[in-house]
Amino acid sequence: MxxxxxxxxxxxxxxxxxxxxxxxxxxxxxxxxxxxxxxxxxxxxxxxxxxxxxxxxxxxxxxxxxxxxxxxxxxxxxxxxxxxxxxxxxxxxxxxxxxxxxxxxxxxxxxxxxxxxxxxxxxxxxLPVHKLLGGAWRTSLPFYASVGGNAGRSVDEVLRTVEARWKTETPAAIKIRWDGDRTRQDHDIAGDIEKARAVRRLVGDGFPLAFDANNQYSVGGAIRVGRALEDLGYLWFEEPVQHYDVRAMGEVAQRLDITVSAAEQTYTTQALVDMINAGVRMVQPDIIKMGGITGLMQCAAICFAHGVELVPHQTQPGIGHVANLHVLSTLMHNTKPAEFADPDDRMHVAFGNPPRPENGEFTVPQGPGLGLQVQDEELDRRRM
Missing domain, CATH: 3.30.390.10 (Enolase-like, N-terminal domain)
Structure with a gap:
C-alpha cells in the first residue's frame, strides 16, 4: 500500500x-x-x-x-x-x-x-451512482446471453452449449461468439454459417440472435457471412473484420443491411467518432477498457448526437458489470439488452449481494455508490 x-x-x-x-x-x-x-x-x-x-x-x-x-x-x-x-x-x-x-x-x-x-x-x-448520473429510467435491465468459444466446437456442441444457457438463464436474446484464431481469416465460412443456421432452428424464428465474429473475416468473407445472417434474421453482426481496420469495418457496415457493431476494442472518444464516421451504426465500448463510468457517459452523448446505438461490451460478472448496469439504467434510448458473457459464480464469494440474473433481468443495486457489499477479507485472501 x-x-x-x-x-x-x-x-x-x-x-x-x-x-x-x-x-x-x-x-x-x-x-x-x-x-x-x-x-x-x-x-x-x-x-x-x-x-x-x-x-x-x-x-x-x-x-x-x-x-x-x-x-x-x-x-x-x-x-x-x-x-x-x-x-x-x-x-x-x-x-x-x-x-x-x-x-x-x-x-x-x-x-x-x-x-x-x-x-x-x-x-x-x-446516493447510488445512477442518481449521480441524472437518474434511472429503469432499475431492472434485460440481458442477452453471450456464448463464446464456438469456433472450436462442432455444430452439435454449439447447440448443446447455447441450449444450456438459453434454458437456465431465460435471456432476452443470445449472441454466439467465435473467439477463433485472428491470424486465419475466412477459415471456415461454410461451417460458421451452418452453426448460425442451426442455432436459429434451435430457438425459432422470432427469438433475437446476434453473431460475434471476433475479427476473423476479410471484407469479402464478412459480406458473405453477413448476407447469410440477414436471411436468418440475426439482429447484429459484431466485429466482422479486424478492429483496427476502421475503413474495412465501415465498408462492411455500409454494404450490409444487418446492423454491424464494433468498438469493444476502442479506447478513446476520438477513436469512437472515427468508427462512427466510417459508417458503423452500433458501437460497443467497454466500461473497464475506456474511461470507466465517465468515459461510457461520454460515449452515450456521442451516440445520441450521431443517432447511433450504444450497446456496451461487458465480460466481467462483478464490479465492471454492476458499473455498466448503472450507466445503462440512465440511458433513455437503451435499444438492446445488456451483455452477460460470464455466468460463472466464482466471484460471488467476494460480495454480500453479488449480481445474479433473475427472470432474464438484472436489478440495478440501490445502495450508495455501486451498491455492492464487498467482502475485503475475501479479496485479500485471494490476491496474488
Missing amino acids: LTATAHERPDLHTRSGGDRITSIEAFQVTWRPGDPPGRRTAFVRVRTEGGFTGYGEASPMMGGEHSLMVVRDFAGSLVGADPFDQAVISDRLLHRYIKLGPEGAVTGALAALDIALWDLKGKILG
Whole structure:
C-alpha cells in the first residue's frame, strides 16, 4: 500500500473539508487454484480519511497486470487528493502517461480508478451512482446471453452449449461468439454459417440472435457471412473484420443491411467518432477498457448526437458489470439488452449481494455508490 503524504500534490487538494484519499491499492485476484490470467480480476481499491472505500476494475486481458502497473505508478501522487476532483485527476493522469499510448494499459488503468471514484462519491453522498448520473429510467435491465468459444466446437456442441444457457438463464436474446484464431481469416465460412443456421432452428424464428465474429473475416468473407445472417434474421453482426481496420469495418457496415457493431476494442472518444464516421451504426465500448463510468457517459452523448446505438461490451460478472448496469439504467434510448458473457459464480464469494440474473433481468443495486457489499477479507485472501 502506498502512503505518500498529502503535501506532495497540493494542487489537487482544493475542496475545503473534503474526504481525501489516503491510499490506492492495485492488485490481482485469483478465484480458484490454477486460474489462467484471463480468469483473474484486476481490482483497484481507494480509501479515504473518512473511512470510505471505493472499488474499481480494469480489463482482465493478460490478468490486467499492464493496467495495474500503471495504477501503482501513479497511486502515490493521488494520496491526499479530493475524489470529487475526478475529471481533473483523470485528465492530468492521461496526459502524464500519454507517451505510453492513449489506448490499452493506460485507459484501462484510468477506467478502474474512475469507477472507484464514482463508487466513493456515491458512498460519501449516500446516493447510488445512477442518481449521480441524472437518474434511472429503469432499475431492472434485460440481458442477452453471450456464448463464446464456438469456433472450436462442432455444430452439435454449439447447440448443446447455447441450449444450456438459453434454458437456465431465460435471456432476452443470445449472441454466439467465435473467439477463433485472428491470424486465419475466412477459415471456415461454410461451417460458421451452418452453426448460425442451426442455432436459429434451435430457438425459432422470432427469438433475437446476434453473431460475434471476433475479427476473423476479410471484407469479402464478412459480406458473405453477413448476407447469410440477414436471411436468418440475426439482429447484429459484431466485429466482422479486424478492429483496427476502421475503413474495412465501415465498408462492411455500409454494404450490409444487418446492423454491424464494433468498438469493444476502442479506447478513446476520438477513436469512437472515427468508427462512427466510417459508417458503423452500433458501437460497443467497454466500461473497464475506456474511461470507466465517465468515459461510457461520454460515449452515450456521442451516440445520441450521431443517432447511433450504444450497446456496451461487458465480460466481467462483478464490479465492471454492476458499473455498466448503472450507466445503462440512465440511458433513455437503451435499444438492446445488456451483455452477460460470464455466468460463472466464482466471484460471488467476494460480495454480500453479488449480481445474479433473475427472470432474464438484472436489478440495478440501490445502495450508495455501486451498491455492492464487498467482502475485503475475501479479496485479500485471494490476491496474488
